[in-house]
Amino acid sequence: MTEKTFGPFELQKAYSTEPVPDDFVLRRRISTAMRTLSERVIRAEVDQATLQHWAEQLEAVVATVGEPERRDSKQANRKLFTGAATIEDLYHMMDFDPVSGGANPIAPQVTWVQEGQEGVEGTLRLGQQYQGPPGRVHGGVIAWILDAVLSRALHAAFRLGVTGTLNIRYLAGTPIEDTITCRARITGQEGRKIFIEGSIWHGDQQTVHAEGVWLTPKSLG
Numbered sequence: 001m002t003e004k005t006f007g008p009f010e011l012q013k014a015y016s017t018e019p020v021p022d023d024f025v026l027r028r029r030i031s032t033a034m035r036t037l038s039e040r041v042i043r044a045e046v047d048q049a050t051l052q053h054w055a056e057q058l059e060a061v062v063a064t065v066g067e068p069e070r071r072d073s074k075q076a077n078r079k080l081f082t083g084a085a086t087i088e089d090l091y092h093m094m095d096f097d098p099v100s101g102g103a104n105p106i107a108p109q110v111t112w113v114q115e116g117q118e119g120v121e122g123t124l125r126l127g128q129q130y131q132g133p134p135g136r137v138h139g140g141v142i143a144w145i146l147d148a149v150l151s152r153a154l155h156a157a158f159r160l161g162v163t164g165t166l167n168i169r170y171l172a173g174t175p176i177e178d179t180i181t182c183r184a185r186i187t188g189q190e191g192r193k194i195f196i197e198g199s200i201w202h203g204d205q206q207t208v209h210a211e212g213v214w215l216t217p218k219s220l221g
């Protein structure tokens with residue numbers, strides 16, 4: 001049996017409907033454990049001996065992992081554009097994303113509740129490791145997440161581009177350790193420039209507004 005392959009317009013559907021490849025089941029488990037660990041060790045009130053024990057155990061894990069070879073991520077991209085990407089290639093493109101990628105240990109996990117031409121919406125919860133002012137999400141972390149959410153709106157409309165400009169207006173503190181909602185949608189286009197706006201909400205309160213310009217690569221525009 002020949003393996004199923006996908007092109008750019010099938011990427012999102014395949015990523016959400018095809019079974020998770022076996023290695024990604026394990027990569028996700030590793031990342032979940034690492035994310036949980038990051039959150040739990042921050043500001044942990046424990047004694048010196050416990051810290052010493054944790055440090056040694058974690059250093060042993062790092063030594064076990066060593067410095068493995070890495071797969072060339074450009075290859076998967078090229079295959080996507082010729083319609084030859086396998087489900088494994090799709091996971092290599094999507095699952096290591098630094099925002100919401102299940103196999104990336106530093107990626108805040110977003111639950112996407114809406115993804116389409118008209119925009120995207122997701123919910124997430126940021127832990128202690130993302131704190132800036134006490135009880136609030138760090139402003140740089142907010143910019144990082146919104147860059148990804150606005151980019152997601154671009155991809156959900158089957159378009160490609162890089163962030164040219166991203167303006168963020170912090171309207172109110174965004175709480176850590178509580179569910180927040182992020183939204184984004186395309187608002188316009190002028191040639192290769194695509195205008196996107198987004199927001200973060202805590203319940204009914206909007207805490208952040210973002211707007212930016214994405215540039216479609218010259219080769220595609």
Ligand SMILES: CCCCCCCC/C=C\CCCCCCCC(=O)SCCNC(=O)CCNC(=O)[C@H](O)C(C)(C)COP(=O)(O)OP(=O)(O)OC[C@H]1O[C@@H](n2cnc3c(N)ncnc32)[C@H](O)[C@@H]1OP(=O)(O)O
Nearest residue numbers: 008009093148151155158159160162163164165193213215
């Ligand atoms: C079919 C879809 C399927 C979906 C597939 C998804 C698969 C992907 C999966 C997973 C990947 C996830 C990836 C997430 C990515 C997240 C986002 C990022 O992090 S992107 C990285 C950060 N950004 C950069 O690194 C850009 C660096 N800058 C540049 O490369 C250039 O400066 C660039 C391209 C932005 C502009 O360069 P020029 O040479 O193209 O621009 P010129 O031709 O001079 O200008 C064209 C027009 O744009 C304006 N412009 C130029 N730069 C601008 C800027 N920075 N901001 C606003 N406008 C700008 C100019 O004023 C001009 O406008 P006038 O035509 O005159 O009206």
